[in-house]
Amino acid sequence: MLKRLEIQNYAIIESLELDLKNGLTIVTGETGAGKSILLGALGLIMGKRADTKVLYEEGKKCVVEAVFDISDYNLKQIFEDEGMEYEDETIIRRIISPNGKSRAFVNDEPTNLSVLKALTDNLVDLHQQFDTLDLHSVSFQTKTIDALANTLDLVDAYQHEYASYTKSKKKLVVLEEKHRNSNQEMDFLNFQMKEFNEAELIDGEQEEKEKQLVKLTNAEDIQRVGNLLFHSLEDGEINVIDTLQSLLNEVSNVMDSDESLAQLYERLSAVQEELRDISKEGNGIADETEYDEGLIDELNGRLNLIYRLQKKHNVNTLEELIEVQDSISSQLAGFGDITQDIEKLKKQIAKLEASLVKQAQVISKKRKKIASDFESKVHALLVPLSMENAFIKVSIESLETPGPSGMDVISFLFAPNKGSNFKPLKDIASGGEISRLTLCIKSLVADAMTLPTLIFDEIDTGVSGEVASRMGEILASLAEKHQVLSITHSPQIAAKADKHYFVHKNDRADRTVTAVKELDQEGRITEIAKMLSGNPPSTAAIENAKELMT
Numbered sequence: 001m002l003k004r005l006e007i008q009n010y011a012i013i014e015s016l017e018l019d020l021k022n023g024l025t026i027v028t029g030e031t032g033a034g035k036s037i038l039l040g041a042l043g044l045i046m047g048k049r050a051d052t053k054v055l056y057e058e059g060k061k062c063v064v065e066a067v068f069d070i071s072d073y074n075l076k077q078i079f080e081d082e083g084m085e086y087e088d089e090t091i092i093r094r095i096i097s098p099n100g101k102s103r104a105f106v107n108d109e110p111t112n113l114s115v116l117k118a119l120t121d122n123l124v125d126l127h128q129q130f131d132t133l134d135l136h137s138v139s140f141q142t143k144t145i146d147a148l149a150n151t152l153d154l155v156d157a158y159q160h161e162y163a164s165y166t167k168s169k170k171k172l173v174v175l176e177e178k179h180r181n182s183n184q185e186m187d188f189l190n191f192q193m194k195e196f197n198e199a200e201l202i203d204g205e206q207e208e209k210e211k212q213l214v215k216l217t218n219a220e221d222i223q224r225v226g227n228l229l230f231h232s233l234e235d236g237e238i239n240v241i242d243t244l245q246s247l248l249n250e251v252s253n254v255m256d257s258d259e260s261l262a263q264l265y266e267r268l269s270a271v272q273e274e275l276r277d278i279s280k281e282g283n284g285i286a287d288e289t290e291y292d293e294g295l296i297d298e299l300n301g302r303l304n305l306i307y308r309l310q311k312k313h314n315v316n317t318l319e320e321l322i323e324v325q326d327s328i329s330s331q332l333a334g335f336g337d338i339t340q341d342i343e344k345l346k347k348q349i350a351k352l353e354a355s356l357v358k359q360a361q362v363i364s365k366k367r368k369k370i371a372s373d374f375e376s377k378v379h380a381l382l383v384p385l386s387m388e389n390a391f392i393k394v395s396i397e398s399l400e401t402p403g404p405s406g407m408d409v410i411s412f413l414f415a416p417n418k419g420s421n422f423k424p425l426k427d428i429a430s431g432g433e434i435s436r437l438t439l440c441i442k443s444l445v446a447d448a449m450t451l452p453t454l455i456f457d458e459i460d461t462g463v464s465g466e467v468a469s470r471m472g473e474i475l476a477s478l479a480e481k482h483q484v485l486s487i488t489h490s491p492q493i494a495a496k497a498d499k500h501y502f503v504h505k506n507d508r509a510d511r512t513v514t515a516v517k518e519l520d521q522e523g524r525i526t527e528i529a530k531m532l533s534g535n536p537p538s539t540a541a542i543e544n545a546k547e548l549m550t
Helices: 035-045 076-081 113-120 138-149 152-199 205-217 219-235 240-254 259-288 293-312 318-385 431-445 465-478 521-533 539-549
Strands: 002-010 013-019 024-029 062-069 089-096 102-106 109-111 124-128 391-403 406-415 453-457 484-487 499-507 512-518
Touching (some): 002 035, 013 035, 013 512, 024 035, 035 062, 035 124, 102 113, 138 152, 138 318, 138 406, 205 219, 205 293, 205 318, 219 240, 219 259, 240 259, 318 406, 318 465, 431 453, 465 484, 499 521
Parallel strands (some): 024 484, 124 453, 453 484
Antiparallel strands (some): 062 089, 089 102, 102 109, 391 406, 499 512
16 A cells, blocks of 8 residues: 655645555645646656656756555565565655656665566556556456456466466477577587597597507618617627627636726626617517508508598597597487477476366356356446446457466456447447446455555546445445545545545745645535535535535
């Protein structure tokens, strides 16, 4: 509910504050005094755009602040979704700077107009003549029937599951699109993977084969050097080992005479043994080395395949090439996972849809059961409002698949006169008819659903006397459980007020400003009497006003 509205520097309002309560609050006043300006300021709180033309004083900022008690509206999710701090008593503020910049705040946290509108749509229902009214919306019409059919909780549970259903369907579309777009990529990856599979790469083989190729291409030189070592060290007519042996023989003859020569003998013997080993290894290398042109071609072919793949995939080593192969393999496996995910998601969607259909059937049955009773009750309320020949009809068409609120499309059709065909409200109902219909329908659902603060701006236009009195009774009844504000020119409606504000103009030397005062009992009698007869009110009008207020 709206607890307080404070306005500073807006239009012809310099500064004012309204403290509001539950029940029926009536706003009356002189023509042009600024009653509609109050609604304009409230519109800023509801996310409407504004410019510097609204400034009372051009050099000062305009501030409109509203305090709401939102404890009964289940709005925590909106706050969580927008990352805002939830408070049962929520303060919404709009500031329009002289430079035209507009800022919005919820509980002192900056926000944008779309969030403000989404939030206040749940807090304020502003009904003005000829506006696009919520009575025209499919959503409101559906909620009305659900409230009377006692299916609001069922629909809430349905919508919770429907959110999962739509989320899963959107995910399926994304996955299927990804799968379609990936077919070409998958073919390319399969082609690359085929090359790798045919190559049968072995970790470390490149280095090994490069060494083997170098040895084979240099086989003749290797053989020559090996034979040279064997011949020079041991096998030739004049060789190193024989020469060392001669030296050893000479040294052995005198080494007993000199300890240093004995040490040299040992060292020469060791050298001789090492040279014999070198000779044998050289001979062995020469024997086992053989030029093999076929093997060289085979190695070149294998290495060229590896080099070509490295160049193709822009890598320098076999290890990096194997990593590319593993990556392609993983990507291909991922495509397989998408297919599995798609099938799994399809089964999940089918299961959710079956559950939604079952719930929707229960909801639809209850809706259809209450429809005719609703039609009769609306007509009964319209009769005393001078619309005895007007009828409303609830059209319930079935959907083939689950929709946001079930499998029904609900619309209100209206026939205002005898012989009229039923047509959608927006196509046939006048502003006055819509006003009365809105009042009747909201009074019917008042006990069944939580309504926002209801604001009616001159819904009494075109009616008077008994009809206006009946409208006042309906407003008063509606206000027993909901906060209702009504701007009115009707004394019959004003007489039903729990709280009565009078809007008037104060003429200053330099300009005119709007002021608002709350009327006490005597003030109310006087104001209603003026509405009946003019200013000053007649004695009969004063008595009539007292009678209306009883």
